[in-house]
Amino acid sequence: MTAPLPRRIIKETERLVAEPVHGISATVHDDNLRYFDVRIDGPSQSPYEGGIFKLELFLPEEYPMAPPKVRFVTKIYHPNIDKLGRICLDTLKDNWSPALQIRTVLLSIQALLSSPNPDDPLANDVAQRWKEDEPAAIQTAREWTRMHAR
DSSP states (O other), rough: OOOOHHHHHHHHHHHHHHSTTTTEEEEESSSSSTTEEEEEETTTOOOOOOOOEEEEEOOTTTTTSSSEEEEEEEEEOOOOOOOBBBBGGGGTTOOOTTOHHHHHHHHHHHHHHSSOOOOOOHHHHHHHHHHOOHHHHHHHHHHHHHOOOO
């Protein structure tokens, strides 16, 4: 028997449905209300434009005192996202605050797609290429988006 869902999670889930964020959808699993299938549209004017990226989001028992666990399921060429889909984002680690919500996290990830940060990499090879030849890295990101995010 699982513990009842905290009221905060119920309210956040209801708000995600009632007030969807442009370019983001999060669908809760029927069998586990702490687990979400997330879809983020690649932001316009970014190398990910036109792509549809699937992510998994899981709220641990400690949430909101601990950040949600989020990872990309769709392969992506990005200096802050590794081959396993893990995301290097300060709000998911050291800068997490219980004041943040699921929608804030998803908006932060969407913003990360608009502005990759090769100075705080998770995928060192991608970050290195981004620094040495940004146009080529952006071109690779576009190709990966075409191949994996359609």
